[in-house]
Amino acid sequence: MSAHAKLPAASFPVRRMDFNFADSPKYWFANDPFLSHYMNNLSSLFPYGEKFFVDSVRAVRDHITDPQLKKDISAFIGQEAMHSKEHAAYNEYAAKHNIDLHRLELRIKVLLEWVTRFSTVKQRLAITCALEHFTATMAEQMLQREDLSCQMNDPRLYQLWLWHAIEENEHKAVAYDTYQAVGGGYFTRVSMMLLSTLLFFGVIGWFQVHLLRKDGQLFNWRSWGKGLKTLLSPRNGFLTQLLRPYLSYYRPGFHPNDYVTKPLEQRWRERLGFNN
Numbered sequence: 001m002s003a004h005a006k007l008p009a010a011s012f013p014v015r016r017m018d019f020n021f022a023d024s025p026k027y028w029f030a031n032d033p034f035l036s037h038y039m040n041n042l043s044s045l046f047p048y049g050e051k052f053f054v055d056s057v058r059a060v061r062d063h064i065t066d067p068q069l070k071k072d073i074s075a076f077i078g079q080e081a082m083h084s085k086e087h088a089a090y091n092e093y094a095a096k097h098n099i100d101l102h103r104l105e106l107r108i109k110v111l112l113e114w115v116t117r118f119s120t121v122k123q124r125l126a127i128t129c130a131l132e133h134f135t136a137t138m139a140e141q142m143l144q145r146e147d148l149s150c151q152m153n154d155p156r157l158y159q160l161w162l163w164h165a166i167e168e169n170e171h172k173a174v175a176y177d178t179y180q181a182v183g184g185g186y187f188t189r190v191s192m193m194l195l196s197t198l199l200f201f202g203v204i205g206w207f208q209v210h211l212l213r214k215d216g217q218l219f220n221w222r223s224w225g226k227g228l229k230t231l232l233s234p235r236n237g238f239l240t241q242l243l244r245p246y247l248s249y250y251r252p253g254f255h256p257n258d259y260v261t262k263p264l265e266q267r268w269r270e271r272l273g274f275n276n
């Protein structure tokens with residue numbers, strides 16, 4: 001490439017956000033403890049989880065030669081760093097309502113330090129691919145399921161989650177393409193998906209019970225019923241709907257862009273007033 005050749009732009013932008021959740025209510029999702037805590041639960045995973053994704057991709061960035069992928073890696077790091085920052089702000093807001101997400105964040109930090117100690121660079125990248133598939137498919141569903149997003153009864157938290165959901169789809173192939181570019185193979189990819197699945201559901205189950213117990217809502221059966229129906233209903237449960245895309249990850253020829261989400265992302269960028 002000549003010195004004057006134009007370097008490609010990243011395929012997606014890094015948006016600077018600065019949310020203020022000072023006036024957000026405690027039960028901001030459907031006015032419901034279980035579902036609000038389910039989202040809190042996910043939020044507690046992000047500050048250190050997304051740092052782990054960034055570190056995993058950054059560790060191999062110098063081995064990438066494709067100029068487009070190099071640009072996209074930089075934008076991926078920018079987006080995930082911004083998500084970590086804004087979810088840390090969210091977790092601060094929760095603390096004002098006596099919801100201690102900081103403690104849960106630190107448990108994730110310890111868990112990921114342990115994972116880092118006993119894994120290779122390539123295995124960590126495969127774990128990142130697996131968890132990015134989780135976040136991308138959850139995010140896609142959040143963008144599709146207006147019956148759920150319309151239950152978010154706080155405009156700032158609505159913006160936070162839908163902004164994050166758009167960006168998870170914009171950058172969903174970056175870790176995967178990086179993994180393939182450094183010669184990552186099928187066996188490591190799917191074995192790390194199995195491990196990630198166990199860790200992910202083990203952690204969110206543990207944290208969900210913890211959050212409900214600390215909030216004095218552990219025996220709120222009505223809220224459990226509503227929450228479990230929303231997540232696990234055979235017809236349209238939020239988690240049930242993830243089963244098919246989850247299983248597709250085990251296909252040898254899988255690629256995150258098999259799930260075409262560009263029109264959905266565009267629709268939501270317009271709705272949230274992003275000009276790119």
Ligand SMILES: [Fe+2]
Nearest residue numbers: 050080083168
């Ligand atoms: Fe993210």
Ligand SMILES: [Fe+2]
Nearest residue numbers: 080132135168
């Ligand atoms: Fe991501």
